Amino acid sequence: MKSYIKLVNFEINRFIKIYLTLLIITLLSQFIGVIVIAKSKMDQAHEVMGEQNLSEQAYLHDYGGFTFAHFASTLWFVGPIALCIIALLFYCLMIWYRDWFGKNTFAYRLLMLPTARISLYFSKASAILLFIIGLLAFQLIILPLENTLFESLIQDNFLQTSMDVSSILQSNVMLGIILPPYFSDFLISYGIGMMFVFVLFTSILFERSFRLKGIVFGILYIIAAVLLYLSPLFILSNETYSVLYSEEIFAIFLVLGILITAASIVIGNWLISKRVLV
Structure with a gap:
């Protein structure tokens, strides 16, 4: 068991820099996207109201208000999630093949460790599972913060409804698959x-x-x-x-x-x- 834990820790440390970079990209892209999309929606609403000489009530009657779901369907939000998925899929391959890069010595050193080789197999799978859970947990943590920021940037009259995390997950097909509500x-x-x-x-x-x-x-x-x-x-x-x-x-x-x-x-x-x- 101790050898298995050391192997898992070793695999995590080998990918941690790229992993943290993915988290930072997700954080920056989504929070910047919240500000950009919220401002864009409000500017668009005021532009339409000015062009068509509409009151707020008339605009809301014709076009409706805004919710966080409008942001959750944009590339600002979906893009970094897709990037993380692609990176982890690629890592599922590289977690094995990088051991054979170069002069093939490192793979042999791993295989010659005084432990059952199946521990190497499970440690790589465990590392990937931990990375996936970490990304999901990170997204769940920042999701309500992004929702709060979005709603604070939308004028109260233009906010169609306040959404909780469960409603956000159910409003987006991709989110519903990646972060099932149940x-x-x-x-x-x-x-x-x-x-x-x-x-x-x-x-x-x-x-x-x-x-x-x-x-x-x-x-x-x-x-x-x-x-x-x-x-x-x-x-x-x-x-x-x-x-x-x-x-x-x-x-x-x-x-x-x-x-x-x-x-x-x-x-x-x-x-x-x-x-x-x-």
Whole structure:
């Protein structure tokens, strides 16, 4: 356990500078965006009122007021979130391949540590999970602050409604996926995400173990995992789905997810222990 914790800490330290940069970009982009969008909305409203000679009441009747949802759909808000997602997806690959960069010595040093090699596998997955949770927590912390700032910059008469965090999450499709408003949905979404992280890890180990042939094995493994997980959608007809309870459908996908995750870990353990040679 001590070796595993040290490995997790080691992986976190290797990415921490880039990670903090992502957080700073998110913070600056979203807060600057709140100011820009709020000012733009108010300027636009006053411009329309001046051009059409409308009172505030008439403008609000014709065009409606503003909410934080108007900002949450802009590139100022969505852009840094997309950047963080792309960076973490790229890091899922680099967390393995950077160990083989250069003269290949560092990967060998890791593999020769006096601990089970599966600890290396789990430490990398754990680091990614912690990074994801950290980004989500950071976004949840700054979201109400951004909402408060936005509402303070909008004149009271033009504020359509005051939104809480839950309302904001439900108003934006992308946010609803990344930050599900219900804990059960959160577990489902990120459980599926971690399942495919393990699938990706195992496919990478196929490539590291068999080189050119391993690329084919890895791609085939990803395709097989995706098809297996989605197989109920192909096998069960619409009529079958209609007679199944939502709990039963959930149980089917849960079992498949557990099987795929377990298979990925078992195969990954065999590859990193027996096939990736020092």
